[in-house]
Amino acid sequence: MKTMNTKKKSGGIAAAIASALLLSACAGGPPHLYQWEGYQPQVYAYLKGDAQDAQQQISVLEEGLQKIRANGNHEPPGYHAQLGMLYASSGRLDRMQSEFLTEKKLFPESTAYIDFLLSKQKP
Structure with missing residues (x-):
């Protein structure tokens, strides 16, 4: 039973880390090619x-x-x-x-x- 809970916890932690990495990778985005100003x-x-x-x-x-x-x-x-x-x-x-x-x-x-x-x- 204890092994089952450990697997669930580690699976949940891995999913949380993967989600955080995915979201942080999308946040920056590539730099803009041009600056438009006015x-x-x-x-x-x-x-x-x-x-x-x-x-x-x-x-x-x-x-x-x-x-x-x-x-x-x-x-x-x-x-x-x-x-x-x-x-x-x-x-x-x-x-x-x-x-x-x-x-x-x-x-x-x-x-x-x-x-x-x-x-x-x-x-």
Whole structure:
């Protein structure tokens, strides 16, 4: 009888340990590939037509970019393209081109779209 209780106790302890290990393994999760900061709400507001003026949006995104880099993380695809579009709408074509080229460098798959946007800016 005593052997039976010992087996039940050790089985229960083993199950509890296995459950704890399983739950703790899931808690951490993999690190995120990109840090988004205020990018998504800014793009949503921009596309919806509820956005602040271009300079305010630029300020928010530039500040977000500084936070992303300060944390040692990476900005998501489209971040520099959005900044480029905002710089274009505020007449700062030199910064627009710089942001578009940064987008192409970081995300080569965006080359066709960025080249299209750049071609629209030429006289």
